Amino acid sequence: MSEVVLELEDAAFRHSISSRSISKPFGKKQGSGIFSINLKIREGQILGLVGPNGAGKTTLMRILAGIFPIQKGKIMIKDSKSNDLSPISEMELRSVVGHMPEQVRWQGKVSVKRTLQDIAEMRGVSYRVDGIIAMVGLSEIKDSPLDQLSQGMRQRLTLASALLGSPKILLLDEPFNGLDPVAIRAFEKLLVELAKKGVSIIISSHRVAGMAHLVDRLALLHRGQLLIEGTLKDIETEFGLDDRIEIQGIGELPDFNKILTSAESILESRKSEEGWSVVIRNQDESLLKKLVSSNVEITTWKTKDTDILEMICSATGQELDEIGFGVIDSTMMPYKNRGEEE
């Protein structure tokens, strides 16, 4: 396993929100944030930071980018000479991290190149601008004003701004939003190349399926807490979400109880006018053969992707049906032991 380049040890940050009353017109109280995050970022590894809206992904990204100061815990970075981890200041952190925020709305009559030069000068790396523009495929429009950029071009420009300082750690907050499939493919290719060169990459997203093929490890964040961190396979095994097959077919729903062995079980089944679909936990490779020999008409056979909701339900013990726009607090098991002010 590659070396740890950055480590968060019990890192916590809570937003300060106004709590006005007649006696305290400028009162503040602690709001949402992140709690006791322990996370190791390894060299050349792509880490997917996943969680639903409001999980604390952006807050964690901003802490890692040196924008928010941590209120508790430590951030440690590998010393290039001694190879030991040592605490790092926000300023030092900013010099080794490249940050790509979510959905930057670049606007104005200033050109792409000039905009990047503005940011490059804050890092003292103006000489890198042309190379970075070429790297993200903006050479043809480098003299175009920002107002003329499409959403995909804007995303590329934001990525370019993150790459300016040759960062050791690259933070990408929902980077694929607004990109077309071709741009996503090119983007992913670039990320893999950067990772091969030793850049550690953290990608935040609310979708697991979209980046499962790209990331080496996943960290599941929910309500400011890190629920689990590991490879997708490890997490699926931990939550019992592995070895699931989604099968769709036409005609009557077959009697799977007669076909399946005791090692297999039906997790979901649905019948519609067009046909049927089932999700089966399956470890037996001969299942397909058995279904075909039983004259079951199958139209789709695929591994069921894991989504965040399933992970959260598995982590908290909630049922999928109980979840509306929000996840019920009372079932959040890590909260019960935290004892912090809400």
Added chain:
Amino acid sequence: MNDLQKVRTVALRHLSNKLFSTRMAIMLPILILFIPGMAWGFSDPKVMLPGGITPSSATEVMFYTSLGIVFGATMCSVLLSFDGVSKDRASGVLEIKLSQPMARSYQSTALVIGHWFAILIPTWLLWAISFIIVNYRMGDWPSIVDTLTSFISVALILLWYVLFSLIASTHAKEQGTSIAFGVGVWFLFTFLWALVTTMVAFASGVSIGEENNPQWIDLEGILDLFSPNGVFHHLLETRLTDVERGVSPVISWIAALIWSIIPWYWFNSRMKSIQP
């Protein structure tokens, strides 16, 4: 590149972005109308101001021309800087800037200097042209000390309004609020301060508006120290021999220093704690 070089470079970027902006192109005719235009008018040998006053020297004409700074240049500085922070914040660019390895205090210093010089350069240029116009019309030049005092005073009042606008911009999350705050402050000190002075005079039992009443003159002089426009005029008045409003030049310069340091410190503090 060391920190000071970064400040200089980033400030120059802000300066050129603002100096050559559409907004500046719109404001330049206003500045031309208000500054050299007023200099031309006040330097007319036949001019008669309210109260039967006729300016008799170039210094005096430039003192009256300073109204163009109060009404025009300060407004332009507000219009130039009101979105100095809020625009980047709303678009998400501020988050990128805050994640760069440049201390926030240096970033804020570069921002102030860039915005300040963007309005200062054209204003100083027009102010210098006004001197030439006055000389052309009256054949008189102000002394070097008078000239220096007026140039420094102009620079300071513009700095104060730039700082007010930038502070407002750090508090506002959308541009409407920041422009309302900036224009509101300008309106208060440019138009409403006379009302504040009048109300304080009334409450203190001082006869209002009697120009020969020493009590009224003293009160107005003191209250002017609490307004940037008032301090600006106090600074210019330090070079006028026949004006005595009960405020010594030292007090005027101390007030100018306070008006510069406190808003700048406030802006710096806001930038240190600002969240994208």
